[in-house]
Amino acid sequence: MSDFNKDFLFGVATASYQVEGAYNEDGRSMSIWDTFCRQDGKVYKGHNGDVACDHYHLYKDDVKMMKDLGIEAYRFSIAWPRIFPEKGHYNPKGIDFYKRLTDELLKNDIKPFVTIYHWDLPQWADDLGGWLNREVVDWFGEYVSKLFNELGGYIRNWITLNEPWCSSFLSYFIGEHAPGHKDLGEAVLVSHNLLLAHGKAVEIFRDINSSDSKIGITLNLNEVFPATDSPEDKAAARIADGFQNRWFLDPIFKGEYPKDMLELFGKYAKTDFITDGDLKRISQKLDFLGVNYYTRAVVKKGNDGILNAEQIDVDNEKTEMGWEVYPESLYNILMRLKNEYTFDLPLYITENGAAYKDVVSDDGHVHDEKRVEFLKKHFKQAKRFIDDGGNLRGYFVWSLMDNFEWAHGYSKRFGIVYVDYETEKRILKDSALWYKNLISTRTI
Numbered sequence: 401m402s403d404f405n406k407d408f409l410f411g412v413a414t415a416s417y418q419v420e421g422a423y424n425e426d427g428r429s430m431s432i433w434d435t436f437c438r439q440d441g442k443v444y445k446g447h448n449g450d451v452a453c454d455h456y457h458l459y460k461d462d463v464k465m466m467k468d469l470g471i472e473a474y475r476f477s478i479a480w481p482r483i484f485p486e487k488g489h490y491n492p493k494g495i496d497f498y499k500r501l502t503d504e505l506l507k508n509d510i511k512p513f514v515t516i517y518h519w520d521l522p523q524w525a526d527d528l529g530g531w532l533n534r535e536v537v538d539w540f541g542e543y544v545s546k547l548f549n550e551l552g553g554y555i556r557n558w559i560t561l562n563e564p565w566c567s568s569f570l571s572y573f574i575g576e577h578a579p580g581h582k583d584l585g586e587a588v589l590v591s592h593n594l595l596l597a598h599g600k601a602v603e604i605f606r607d608i609n610s611s612d613s614k615i616g617i618t619l620n621l622n623e624v625f626p627a628t629d630s631p632e633d634k635a636a637a638r639i640a641d642g643f644q645n646r647w648f649l650d651p652i653f654k655g656e657y658p659k660d661m662l663e664l665f666g667k668y669a670k671t672d673f674i675t676d677g678d679l680k681r682i683s684q685k686l687d688f689l690g691v692n693y694y695t696r697a698v699v700k701k702g703n704d705g706i707l708n709a710e711q712i713d714v715d716n717e718k719t720e721m722g723w724e725v726y727p728e729s730l731y732n733i734l735m736r737l738k739n740e741y742t743f744d745l746p747l748y749i750t751e752n753g754a755a756y757k758d759v760v761s762d763d764g765h766v767h768d769e770k771r772v773e774f775l776k777k778h779f780k781q782a783k784r785f786i787d788d789g790g791n792l793r794g795y796f797v798w799s800l801m802d803n804f805e806w807a808h809g810y811s812k813r814f815g816i817v818y819v820d821y822e823t824e825k826r827i828l829k830d831s832a833l834w835y836k837n838l839i840s841t842r843t844i
């Protein structure tokens with residue numbers, strides 16, 4: 401048994417499109433996810449975020465719930481389409497919601513951690529090319545400047561982007577997320593423009609915010625294992641690691657794209673969009689790195705003609721997402737970051753959690769023992785990293801409450817709080833009570 405120190409932050413995380421609802425209220429315009437949900441076959445049963453968890457109206461109750469659980473920090477994202485519903489048109493009513501939410505959090509001694517972009521690009525931007533159009537960097541700059549000026553006095557911790565890998569490769573190559581393109585060349589260009597926008601935000605932040613405010617980025621990272629010791633599988637694992645991890649870690653922390661991936665992508669995609677000064681902008685010093693960890697990847701030599709790395713199914717415990725439960729990789733990823741990229745830079749686990757088939761029992765409770773075990777095992781690995789000298793500052797459980805799970809709609813439940821979508825009633829799951837006890841004892 402060992403304790404998390406008094407400064408370690410126990411948090412929970414959500415994202416605007418997944419919880420807020422009020423999709424057309426107080427001036428909010430459409431995002432690419434509002435559009436995507438309305439396209440046949442893109443999202444489970446045509447679910448959408450029109451109402452979601454109605455966090456927009458129920459936020460005070462949700463903050464009270466966090467307070468009662470002893471939650472110390474709340475990671476949420478801001479919906480760009482509320483702030484700039486049209487190009488160049490600022491909507492003060494949009495900011496007002498986040499001022500109300502932030503005020504409620506601070507009144508309850510809960511630290512706000514804000515994700516500036518968690519995938520809900522305004523549709524007007526996408527109509528102008530979106531992340532494919534390098535001008536998006538300027539649109540993003542206008543957006544972040546307004547946030548820092550309006551909220552910078554209350555919000556001290558900022559995350560520029562949530563998972564640029566998802567906003568680029570999952571959304572423009574694999575096609576599972578909005579806007580659902582399937583073009584590797586587009587995805588590579590998008591990944592670069594996302595990182596440029598990240599760098600622009602850091603530059604603006606350094607100009608506007610005081611030093612006691614901190615800025616970082618959140619990356620979803622996997623530990624990649626070869627299916628066998630064969631040279632082919634080892635090569636596949638290296639490429640998969642480049643595709644998932646190094647393509648973002650290297651430019652941000654080393655100021656250059658990984659050469660093997662540039663060469664591979666260069667065969668299928670234009671890579672002449674990198675201009676002088678881009679990598680300097682992308683690799684500015686950060687105050688922290690956010691890590692989203694869910695599972696590892698085991699890959700074998702594949703024949704898809706591009707990456708030639710195919711994830712295999714392993715015979716091990718899995719969550720409802722089909723993701724293997726593999727807590728050890730959380731430790732390994734954090735140690736790799738410490739040794740190869742971030743050194744003593746503060747790290748936060750900005751997401752970790754699991755989806756399970758949660759049901760309300762006859763006793764009115766949700767006995768999600770699998771999620772309790774999942775979280776216990778992963779918190780132990782986090783503590784192991786700290787005990788081994790890792791500079792881990794906090795841990796945000798994904799998620800505070802069940803919510804809109806992107807292409808899976810409402811069919812997957814990640815919350816430590818159950819949401820009855822018919823009534824919007826919240827029910828603390830056993831995992832919420834377990835988390836409350838962990839926070840009060842600080843002992844895992």
Ligand SMILES: OC[C@@H]1[C@@H](O)[C@H](O)[C@@H](O)c2nc(CNc3ccccc3)cn21
Pocket residue numbers: 415418562563566570620692694751798805806814
């Ligand atoms: O899927 C659970 C969460 C999701 O709800 C969050 O919005 C997002 O930040 C998030 N990222 C991951 C890990 N990356 C990922 C990989 C494949 C598909 C979707 C997400 C999981 N999650």
